Amino acid sequence: METSLLSDWIVIGAGITGLRAALTLAKTAEVTLITKEGASESNTHYAQGGIAVAMGGAEDVELHAQDTIQAGDGLVFEQAAHLLVEEGPARIAELLAWGTNFDREGDGFGDLMRTREGAHSLPRILHANGDATGREIGRALLQRVQQEPNIRLYERLTTRGLVARDGRIIGVHALDAAAKPLLFVGRGVLLASGGAGQVYSDTTNPLVATGDGIAMAYRAGAEVSDMEFYQFHPTALSVTGAPRFLLSEALRGEGAVLRNHRGERFMDRYHSMAELAPRDVVARAIMREGGGERPGEALPVYLDMRHVTGKDLHARFPGISSCLQTYGLDLARDLIPVRPAAHYLMGGVRTDLFGRTTLPGLYAAGEVACTGVHGANRLASNSLLEGLVFGARAAETMLKEGPRREAPATPDKAAAAAQKIFSPEPAASRVSALRERLRGLMWLHAGLLRDQVGLSALEAELDNMRRELPAATNRENAELCNLHTVAELIVACALARRESRGAHARTDFPQHDPGCAKHSRMVRGHVDFIDFS
Ligand code: SIN
DSSP states (O other): OOEEEEOSEEEEOOSHHHHHHHHHHTTTSOEEEEOSSSTTOSHHHHOOSOEEOOOSOHHHHHHHHHHHHHHTTTOOOHHHHHHHHHHHHHHHHHHHHTTOOOOBSTTTTSOBOOBOOTTOSSOOEEOSTTTOHHHHHHHHHHHHHHTOTTEEEEOSOEEEEEEEETTEEEEEEEEOTTOOEEEEESSEEEEOOOOOGGGSSSBSSOTTOSOHHHHHHHHTTOOEEOTTOEEEEEEEEOOTTSOOOBOOTHHHHTTOEEEOTTSOBOGGGTOTTGGGSOHHHHHHHHHHHTTOSSTTSOOOEEEEOTTOOSSOHHHHSHHHHHHHHHTTOOTTTSEEEEEEEEEEESOEEEOOTTSBOSSTTEEEOGGGEEOSTTTTSOOTTOHHHHHHHHHHHHHHHHHHHOOSOOOSOOOOHHHHHHTTOSOSOOOHHHHHHHHHHHHHHHHHHSSSEEOHHHHHHHHHHHHHHHTTOOOSOSHHHHHHHHHHHHHHHHHHHHHHOOSOBTTBEETTBOSOOGGGOSEEEEETTEEEEEOOO
16 A cells, blocks of 8 residues: 655756755745655765856856857857856855855855866866865755754655656655655655666666656656767776775866876877867776776776875865775876766756656756757766756755645556556566666677667667566566666657767767757657757
8 A cells, every 4th residue: 555645846867956946945835845865865975076167257157158059069059058057156155145155265254266177178167175175065954944844854765656647747755764655745856866777787876766757757658868868987996896986086186197008198099188178088988998898808907196286185085086096006107097987967857948758757967968068978967057056956946846736646547557457476686686787788889989789789688677577566576677768769859860979989870960959859669860959
């Protein structure tokens, strides 16, 4: 028997986007905020390098827009990019007023420090506690959320399907930590559930990043866009047996260079910005220098900061230094082995610039959403800013247009059917084996380099795997189903885009096709290409 819980708005995800949105919604409404783990466990918590923002007036803002558009390789929806950079400074001012401690020059009251990252034409990236920017922003926002009587935070809940009534999304089915079913109902739902890095075997993302929001929205009939564009961060730690720990781009902003196994710097052969080239260019260069078409065959490639003098690297990057120490490595003295890993999904649930998806009652913002702001390749450190700007915009829209609060609902037949699409439950070990198989295959065939043969084989594998999917009766099962849906979306869109652009590199179509400078859109199994407007 499912317990029903009522509020005005349901926000799924407690990273930067969900927290920021909940604060706006709570001004005049009751908010249910749902998170799959403890409140601080999200991609936001692990964001190191910083948050990009242009606080120096109109020219500075325009330059940030141009860098964002340039990095996105011909596919950025320019209106979205302008909104992001124009509204960014006010959102940062708000964070400062709410007690976020960004790093400052001098005694702690001085000017905000700024660093540079790939494809930025100047240093504009704020950071906190050196390399723990996301954690500090999350701390300040969560503290404010916890003081807000209109927000009820539910931790350790797995969401497993959206609830519709009369064609409008009004709620979500969830499971608590003991797999007890709960039904949350309100005026509508905001997806702020982040990305899906766990769909790849090699990822910088935490275990919670399983694409739940995207999968639920798609199954409910929402359009998704640009799913072929998965960003691979160039420099994750490459030590056998170690997780793919992120080694922030800020390291390169502070002087780190890349060297191949012969000790040679190589990035100037690939791009005029060398180590600070756009992320997709650096990631592919590392792979090529490693000598393997496929990750795993590669020779080592290293980050080198040994020449950087006059800076205390351990103080500037305390989190990274301490992680490296665990593996017997020292940022100031050693070559640090690196390789690319899945990091950020540019695509997601298609929204307009107000967070509206194509389903009434369903809103989305942050990494789960696709506004087109990042095009084919996100500019470094634009993602935290995206969460703030579009989280706030979505919440303002919801307050303006939401209907009256719903009574506890009997879901529409279609939504109820969507809960039952899976076959009987396999053993937990089988679920985990399927998950690992899916992630490995995605890395192999839908990773940094793709082609028709590999993608088609993967498509067939995913088709077969569908028959083995379990009922979403616990977190592990629900996540596997969601990862499978996300994998299918990535593969279908990657097959449909017969060109290379940004993070999507097809070895069989290595060039841009000017006719393909459009966004992919997928709904109910069908892919086409559209302009955003
Ligand atoms: C990093 O610190 O390199 C990650 C920042 C980002 O993903 O933009």
